[in-house]
Amino acid sequence: MITIQNVNKRYKETRALQNIDLSIPSGVCYGFVGPNGAGKSSLIKILAGVVKDYEGSIHVSDANPPSLGYVPQEVCLEETLSATTNLHFYGKIQGLKGEKLIRQVKTVLDDIGLTNRANSKVKTFSGGMKRRLNIGCALMHEPDLVIMDEPTVGVDPQSRLHIFQMIRSLKQQGKTIIYASHYMEEIEELCDEVAFIDGGKIVEQGSIDDLLTSYAQPAVFIKGDIPKAWLDFENVIQQKDGGWLFASSNPMQLLGKLAQRCEEQNIMPSQLSLMQPRLEDVFFTLTGTALRDTA
Numbered sequence: 001m002i003t004i005q006n007v008n009k010r011y012k013e014t015r016a017l018q019n020i021d022l023s024i025p026s027g028v029c030y031g032f033v034g035p036n037g038a039g040k041s042s043l044i045k046i047l048a049g050v051v052k053d054y055e056g057s058i059h060v061s062d063a064n065p066p067s068l069g070y071v072p073q074e075v076c077l078e079e080t081l082s083a084t085t086n087l088h089f090y091g092k093i094q095g096l097k098g099e100k101l102i103r104q105v106k107t108v109l110d111d112i113g114l115t116n117r118a119n120s121k122v123k124t125f126s127g128g129m130k131r132r133l134n135i136g137c138a139l140m141h142e143p144d145l146v147i148m149d150e151p152t153v154g155v156d157p158q159s160r161l162h163i164f165q166m167i168r169s170l171k172q173q174g175k176t177i178i179y180a181s182h183y184m185e186e187i188e189e190l191c192d193e194v195a196f197i198d199g200g201k202i203v204e205q206g207s208i209d210d211l212l213t214s215y216a217q218p219a220v221f222i223k224g225d226i227p228k229a230w231l232d233f234e235n236v237i238q239q240k241d242g243g244w245l246f247a248s249s250n251p252m253q254l255l256g257k258l259a260q261r262c263e264e265q266n267i268m269p270s271q272l273s274l275m276q277p278r279l280e281d282v283f284f285t286l287t288g289t290a291l292r293d294t295a
């Protein structure tokens with residue numbers, strides 16, 4: 001368990017983090033989500049030990065402090081060297097040597113899907129390949145705790161899927177993963193628990209299932225030329241994508257009602273559908289803004 005207590009971080013006038021309190025259980029994938037400039041990287045860097053001048057405390061309660069792998073937001077590779085040499089370098093810094101180091105380079109190359117480019121110079125790699133190698137470098141010493149800061153920024157869909165598979169595999173091995181992103185759908189797909197960070201503060205935290213139950217409800221989405229009067233007697237949550245989102249504890253019934261009204265009034269909506277609650281809706285309920293509008 002990692003306990004973060006009353007952490008504050010300033011960069012001159014900017015209060016990047018304010019009174020951060022969080023508990024991150026071992027063995028979970030824990031997401032930090034929030035818009036650009038929210039403070040995610042600052043918190044990640046403090047946890048990774050890269051930023052040391054902060055107020056507050058970080059306590060790791062396991063008997064043996066976990067070994068740490070940090071994947072920074074910026075790609076930290078030597079581009080004039082090969083994938084193998086980069087992995088070799090990072091493995092060596094982590095204390096690997098001899099047969100073990102050679103074996104681990106091979107294993108990681110396989111895990112990140114770059115065995116066939118092992119001896120190519122990094123400068124010839126795509127953005128996604130560099131990102132995968134960047135992650136591989138952090139995994140050379142098989143750390144118990146892996147901290148990743150926006151590892152999928154600028155990657156192609158194929159590399160993104162590969163990165164997701166790697167994270168799922170790390171989860172299966174029982175590793176603790178801290179994953180910062182401003183892509184809500186990534187957090188929803190990969191993480192067990194999440195902290196919403198906005199303006200340097202934790203807005204809310206908890207298990208994704210609990211947050212969805214507490215702050216979001218099923219809804220019906222309708223898009224089309226509907227009479228404005230309809231908006232008065234239904235529970236409109238949000239105007240979205242040129243349509244309207246109606247909250248309902250019985251969305252099937254509401255869907256039927258809206259369909260019937262459309263038929264009666266000869267209205268053909270371009271979309272009428274059930275919407276399951278999403279993490280994005282939780283963020284909207286908590287902050288009054290959609291994350292993609294703030295990003």
Ligand SMILES: Nc1ncnc2c1ncn2[C@@H]1O[C@H](COP(=O)(O)OP(=O)(O)OP(=O)(O)O)[C@@H](O)[C@H]1O
Nearest residue numbers: 011014016034035036037038039040041042043182
């Ligand atoms: N080295 C720095 N010097 C001055 N201000 C900084 C520095 N690093 C971050 N900040 C400021 O601190 C605040 C939080 O930034 P941080 O990078 O932690 O946010 P973030 O949520 O990770 O954003 P992004 O998703 O854009 O990386 C921002 O206002 C940012 O401008």
